[in-house]
Amino acid sequence: MSDFENLTGNDKELQEFLMIEKQKAQVNAQIHEFNEICWEKCIGKPSTKLDHATETCLSNCVDRFIDTSLLITQRFAQMLQKQSSGGM
């Protein structure tokens, strides 16, 4: 919310609106990123429709990417913990 205080003054409605639009834009940006990555992994030669295997690949790609991101976040936190408790 404080991001927009300088732009909007004390206007609550405007602050909320901007926050929601920002979230929507972030979701869209994420979809663009997934589409870019998963297109490379799943699409062969463009034809008259997406066949079932391709659709499954695209759908799995999104979920596995998110799983990967969660796994890396978890493991990285563990790595940091080990460093601070064991090493120094």
Next chain:
Amino acid sequence: MAHTTVDKGEIMDQVKQQIAVANAQELLTQMTTKCFKKCVNKPGTSLDASEQKCVSLCMDRFMDSWNLISRTYGQRLQREQSNM
């Protein structure tokens, strides 16, 4: 500087429009890159009929892909939220 009600509505509409335009630009940029890669393998002196057809199919498949990914992501977000 005080906002009148009309000003605020206009601001909100303009913001929404600019975001929509930015989204469309990103879509077009990616679509162009992806479909060029898929369809134009040996650039000649013009786009031949098969290349044009490929680009046309590619554009439609790109939108299909975008929509499917959008749905999958939305469903995943909902699942994560209901798990919290």
